[in-house]
Amino acid sequence: MPDSPTAPALRNSPDGGAAGPGAQAPAHDAAWKADAYAAENSGQYATAMEALALAGAHLHSGGRFADVGCGTGEIAAAMAERHFSVAASDGSLSMVEATRRRCAGLDVVAEHQDAHELKLPEDEFDVVHSSWMLHWLRDPATALQAMARAVRPGGQLVLQWSFGQPADAGFPMRDVLDEVVARPAWRARLAATPLAMYHHPVEQVRAALAAQGLEILLEERDIVVPGGRDPESLRKVTRTTAFSAQADVLGDDADAFIDEALHALFASGHANVHNTRLIARRPESGDAAEDAQAPALVRPFPQAVGILEVVATESLTPLMRRIVLRGESLAGMTVDQPGEIVTLIWPAEGHREIELPEPGKWRFAGGRSQHTRNFTVRRHDAANRLLTIDFFLHGEHGRAARWAAAARPGDTVGFGGSRVHWTPDPAARWTLLVGDETALPAMSAIIATLPDGHPVLAVAEVRDRAERPAFEAGTARVFWIHRDEREPGVGRALEDAVRGLTLPAGPGQVWGAGESLAVQSLRRHLTAERGLPKSAVSVLGYWNRPRGSAAS
Known part of the structure; x- marks a missing residue:
């Protein structure tokens, strides 16, 4: 029989069952x-x-x-x-x-x-x-x-x-x-x-x-x-x-x-x-009671699922479109941190129904029946059941961009959310933000939550001057990169701009995102060459430029 709940050691009689990726082999x-x-x-x-x-x-x-x-x-x-x-x-x-x-x-x-x-x-x-x-x-x-x-x-x-x-x-x-x-x-x-x-x-x-x-x-x-x-x-x-x-x-x-x-x-x-x-x-302060007052950063995902209806659209710039969505399920979603993400769900070609995930199970049906993409929460109004998302219009580079470009009030989309993608470090004395247009919503959200007087440097790549209003930069010192006729995601302009920066003294934090290959060496520069702690640098591949195949 199993040991009692008060047994001093965690040990019980053997039995069979499913193992997983970390099988600890016994004597055999x-x-x-x-x-x-x-x-x-x-x-x-x-x-x-x-x-x-x-x-x-x-x-x-x-x-x-x-x-x-x-x-x-x-x-x-x-x-x-x-x-x-x-x-x-x-x-x-x-x-x-x-x-x-x-x-x-x-x-x-x-x-x-x-x-x-x-x-x-x-x-x-x-x-x-x-x-x-x-x-x-x-x-x-x-x-x-x-x-x-x-x-x-x-x-x-x-x-x-x-x-x-x-x-x-x-x-x-x-x-x-x-x-x-x-x-x-x-x-x-x-x-x-x-x-x-x-x-x-x-x-x-x-x-x-x-x-x-x-x-x-x-x-x-x-x-x-x-x-x-x-x-x-x-x-x-x-x-x-x-x-x-x-x-x-x-x-x-x-x-x-x-x-x-x-x-x-x-x-x-x-x-x-x-x-x-x-x-x-492990609590950072050593005081579990004090740490318990911090926001809950680990929680079942998705917290909320449902169908959202487009209620408003706005062209912020020629390439950035803001879409406001409404759904009763948004009342049950928590957004504690800047840059949290939701997963949006569209039926694939030839399909009409959206298969929503089960709350807390992290399982999104995909493949031939439907498509999913992750997006930054720009604003969440739980009381009015509203969610605002800014879409960069990649053109033919993605199904989501094509949907966003054509979206009209009354259109619907499935969702599951939200989850934490980044947490600011309260000990950081400065912040560096780096990204192309896909990163601008998260960069704007991060800036809005930083303390008054906190030094912020931002390196932002956009097509041209007309795209600048998509970035709500606040008091950040912004270094603009204009792509002009260069294709998005090509070259190392973001990294080169960061290499030219003089970073403030003291401990800082870095958040960046863009095309996966275009940003892959940026982290190496910041950690290996600049000597920033790996835990202070979060640089993410937000999208993949098609390479010899049709966009997905």
């Missing part, structure tokens, strides 16, 4: 085959990225990132590409080797570590992440303590694991699987290969993090991992995860055992693996 390391594992676990990777996106601005700000139970390196690579310096670890040598291959040339160091004895430098990381690893540990106390202590003040711990149901819910899945293993066909053959996953109740994990000084920002239960639910898909994924050791022992009979196990679980009604998510933060 040879059973983890990295290639097969990676091929069957894209849903776990997607859910891990979903959890990290819920951490808001951290996904974009760069800094130090720890990935505990790194699996085959998808998360490590993704975060390195987002300008993090990554320390990855896994208990499986084959997984570590796969991570090193995947992350070759990236700022990733992958090490072989048993999480039962996990060691991480304290107060080091902006984000510590572990998805689908904790349930492999008989006693996760050491790992939880090491991960929590590794989070620097202001940093976050993003944690997902299976079998996180409360202690008083018990662990009935274990009894079902034990009955299958005890059947004559399997009992003797699997006697030396017990199922090796464990129940760690959410309240015990939460208490372990709190004991290390972390505050819980978000708790979600029964997270759904995308993927096939047909027998063949389930057989494949459990063969590479939950039943990998048993599959190696049983050989050609492995599928028969797995089918029996899955059938028994579904027949009993105990197939739910209770995937659980916690996001926790």
